[in-house]
Amino acid sequence: MKFLFTTAGFALMALMSYGQSKFVRLETSKGDITLMLYDQTPKHRDAFVKTIRQGLYDQAAFNRVIKGFVSQGGELDETILDREKLHPEKPLARIPAEIVPGLFHKKGALGAGRNDNPEHSSYLTQIYLVAGKPQTDEELNAMEKKKGHQFSAAERTAYKKIGGIPRLDLDYTIFGEIVAGMEVADAINSVPTNQHDLPLIPITFSPKLLSKKEAAVIRKVLDSHVN
Structure with missing residues (x-):
């Protein structure tokens, strides 16, 4: 498993790994992506875990790739x-x-899609991976x-070094991030699409909740790069 140790965003990601309890593997037709879900967003974390257990995302498609x-x-x-x-x-x-x-x-962030509602509430069955x-x-x-919002020094560093989509901040919920498999996410984001941003060759994914043992291994690796 190739972890993200070389980007400017890794320090932020590694610090976030303390206490994070849920990790998910996206098994895609392009390869695997490992996601860390944030405990700071428990409603989205738990909703995503529930949909995974219900099989609602099994063989789902990346249907809007820009x-x-x-x-x-x-x-x-x-x-x-x-x-x-x-x-x-x-x-x-x-x-x-x-x-x-x-x-x-930031690049690699996991967000929840939504429609244009004033509460900024999220769909149950739509996610996105940030490329930027x-x-x-x-x-x-x-x-x-x-936006009337000041970016922190850490956010500025990440946005300048690894990129992202700062204009979406404060408007959509970010509830996790990629910790391994960024090269797979990049490959997905680079596929040819039609005029509706639909990949010409379908790209599917099935999320799998990692066991406590698997999650502990990932946390240990991530935490070792903080100290």
Whole structure:
């Protein structure tokens, strides 16, 4: 398993690994990606784990892949919203927003998709992996002014060195990140797509919750690079 030890974002990721209890392996048609779920976003962590156990993501597809932006998988907005229209009497199934300072859209971040709702609540069955691109100080300064939000020194370092999508910060919940298999995520984000951002050759994935023993091994490796 190839862990992420060489990027500027690794120090942040390694520090985040303390106490994190859930790790997931995305078995994709391009290879495996290992995700660390954040305990700081328990509603999203638990909802994702529940959908995995229910098999709702088994052989799901990356259905919206935009190079240098995101690789989105699971259900499309249209599919979710059309299904909900069939049962207007039922409350919408959403995860309350968990927008936590310090969890941001750096490359490799795991986010929850949503529609344009004022509560910023997330879909149950749509995720995305952040690709993004490196940012300059000028771009980050402009984004701070536009959003009225100041990036921390650590966030600036990550955005400049490994990249990401700072304009999505504070609007979508980030609830995990890639700790191994970034090269697979990069390969997925680089595939040819049609005019609707759908990969020309289907890319599927099935998430598997790692056992406590497997998670302990990963935490040990990550934590060893903090000290």
